[in-house]
Amino acid sequence: MKKTVLVIEDNKEIRENTIELLELAGYRVIDVEDGKAGIHAAEKELPDIILCDIMMPLTDGYEVLENLKGNSSTTNIPFIYLTASAEKKEIQKAMDMGASAYICKPFDVNELIDTVERLLQ
Structure with a gap:
């Protein structure tokens, strides 16, 4: 069964490129464009790992992490900032x-995939 990655990113181009890279690496990807939707998606889908931008409208990445760490069903999901x-x-x-x-944009494809794989082991 494919591992699921939740991508929370407000920039459409970056989000779409990240999704494509992850899908090519064999992951199932769920994506949302803001932090509020990201919290909801994480609680509903319980992904194996989360990639999240910091600077976003509505709810920023810090609020997303704080919410998810405070929820017993999402607290242990590995969380990577892409910023x-x-x-x-x-x-x-x-x-x-x-x-x-914490991965800085623009990121190296190998760095992203290696980090995701390492955290999923």
Whole structure:
């Protein structure tokens, strides 16, 4: 059975490219374009792993992670931030909040797939 990846990304082009890469690597992908929808999708679908942008309208990536870590059904799902921010304080905040990994955009395809595979083992 294919592992399921939830992609939460407001930029359509980045979202579509990420979906294509993950599907080519053999994953089932669910995608949403904002954090609020991402929280709902995670609670409903219980994906194997979540990729999430930080800067999004409605609900940002920090709020998404905080909500999911506070829910017993989603707290243990590996959570990867995919974001354009490479500032050390942002990376540290994300990791302190419980993110499993932090990948800066634009990202390397191999880095993305390797990180997903490592966290799913």
